[in-house]
Amino acid sequence: MEISPQIVGTFLDKLKCREYYTLSKSIPFYVNYEHGCIAIINKNQNTIKVGVWKFYNLVAEVLGSMSFKTSDYRSYNHISYLLPIVADLLLFLDEDIHDYTPPRKGWSNVKRSKYSTKIDIELTTLQNRKICSSSNKVASRAIEHGEDISESTEKIVDVHFATNRVKVNDARMFSSDIGIATCYGIAKISIPETHKFGKIEKPLSVLNVKLGEKKGKHFTVDHTEELSFKEFRESLTSKTSGESLILFIHGYNVDFKSALFKSAQIKNDFKYKNPLLLYSWPSHANPLAYSGDKERVDQSVDCLAKLIVDVSELGIKNISIIAHSMGTYCLVKALKQLNSQVANFDSLALASPDIPKSAFINNYFTYVKSAFERVALYASSKDKALWLSKTINRDIRLGQAGENITIINGVETIDVSKADFGWYKLNHSAPIGNSMSMIDLHNFLIRKQPAEDRLLAEAFTANNEAYWYVHN
Template sequence: MRRRQMLMLMTATGVSACADRFHAPLMPQAADVGVVRQIFVATNRAPDPEGWFTAQRSEQLTYMTLGVAIPPSHKKGRIKNGFAHPDPQTDFTIATRRDLDGRQGFRTALAHTIRNAPPNRREIAVYIHGYNNSFFDGVFRTTQIIHDFDVPATAVHFSWPSATHPLGYTYDRDSVLFSRDALEQLLNDLRAANPKRIVLVAHSLGTMLLMETLRQIEIADPGWSKRSLGGVVLISPDLDIEVFRMQAKRFRNLPQPFAIFVSKRDKALALSARINGAGARLGNLRDPEALGDFPVTILDVSEFSSSNSHFTLGTSPVLISLLANSAPMDVAFQSDRSGRSGLLPGTVLTVRNATQLILSPDLLLSKL
């Protein structure tokens, strides 16, 4: 039964088990074809003989910058990957790679990038991938998010050692625990670069890694998250609601804004709940009362979700276009919660400290 459930989870997340997702060639000529986005990468995956990265764990972080070419045919919300044989006209492609000399090399390069960026782009946006992701899956998703949402920040991707297999859920859960110290080290390195703001974005099982790491930091240095971070975004969090509550209670103050994107139609999270023997996951939260003790903004995107979507925020072209080109997110993230309801593109529910926004395509369009 468990094997059948895991295969169903693979289908729900829309990930192929057949393609070789661990390999992609370096193609400098792709820079002449597509738009190139530069991202910083830190990974605690073990390297393969070709210099890329496997599902195996490493106790050392490896740092680099990658130039990812986005093909001319790219459509918002989609990532086309040719794996070992990409076509720069249609596929996301690695165009450049620069290896950095350890932790100090990473800090120096990142600080230089921040210092030389325009004043309105001196922020850092970090993306942490979820379950069943290869090194390249996470790199391409980071690039797609930064590009499609036109994020005015330096992009950083943390790649942790996922098994990259639908039957590797237990391995991935263990890798999350294994990776906490590595992510903590990266977060301290980001702060040392002196950006205007650091925003952390995590998806699926990556939200467990992020929350565990921040909890660990808060225990050692209470108030660190509030002092150091300019926002946290959890997308489709594959995280038990009771566990999240206990994690959040360790924070002196949750960093603001703190946004959680949920969907009641997320089939992958429904299956995860069955596998884990729980009634629900944070990412398919139905009642905001469970989070009423915390100053969080819950954004319900169920109306934009297909039944097999586990990443509605990043894969719905309509939602991407509307949120990237309008003010809803800015309004949702205002620290002053009073008087919002007339400005927000959806139904607003307030439960003590928590605010839930139930977004609707029709209501979003009416605000444009």
């Protein structure tokens, strides 16, 4: 089902003085929409205000996950109040919500919203009352009234991998050293029940000393198994049923375990049922080894090129690639080496690409377009890692936005500058770590939506060239 911001806006305009009920316990609350804001009045007469873009993004997630379980949307505050509104929207559009995963107690307790005159009185009484925005307060009230906001079970996510790293003895893991042959396998990653969308839960580090990971609290490697190339191919094809596959190529300063965690996080958050294949090139995993990582990229091009050919011969209908940071450089070099030998890939997401802008346009773009039907470029003006790369290499990077933003015919350029993590962060992983950017990436890769149908706003350069940007 396709829902545009315009359709959601039409529904919200009709959202006046409505009485709703939480999906699990049928606790009443009231909703009114005005001035671009959804106002929710709960049983304790506290007012909660939710911005339109937050609601738009939740709608997109519900459509993608096909679920009305509160535990599937931990990154949202007030989810017990928002999901009934989403359900009402789908019913408004004649969607059969019984095709979706039901709330904890099924659909039998779910009540339709109705017009209420009581909300007029409540709004007048509460118009000067302080907005309740604390998620902890909402959670405590939900528990007090019996609303389940924490239903979940621990998840084990399978990640297929191919790597030219050297194996660590007896650990079934891989080091930062470069090997001669490609190793294949599958890793089982444990994700905690408290996982939040777009995040990787990991232990704190004190004075650069990392504390131990705890299963159930942090991402952990449950098990890894090496496979022969034949077993690897058979595993991929048996788990895809010929439908789809995502290949993820990580960036600079990433060790093997971190690459597994990021792959598992993407697969889990996308609720992706088919294989996600990680290609892990031997980054030094050291922020001071930028030049060394560039050399490792050059040394890994042959390995990635062979993997791309192998994947293209699996007979899978839809193959998409997410390439991040310096991993994008390895990818475009491999595509150029293959010289348009592969042309059956579906979508490519270039996330914070650390590629010289001029080199991409003049030397690599032809090979990218011949291999992929759809290409999206995620860029940011607040990416400090790319700013440093530009300073070192004395060349504008493809992943930079602002006055350096790259607009190419046939490429969707998405500015994620507003989806930053704060001034003290590198903001280099915003396209694959920020929840709003991740939602757009999901809509691009999984739902195959063009930019104009996604939850993006349009903008123009000084030369009147159109691009898009993510709201936060």
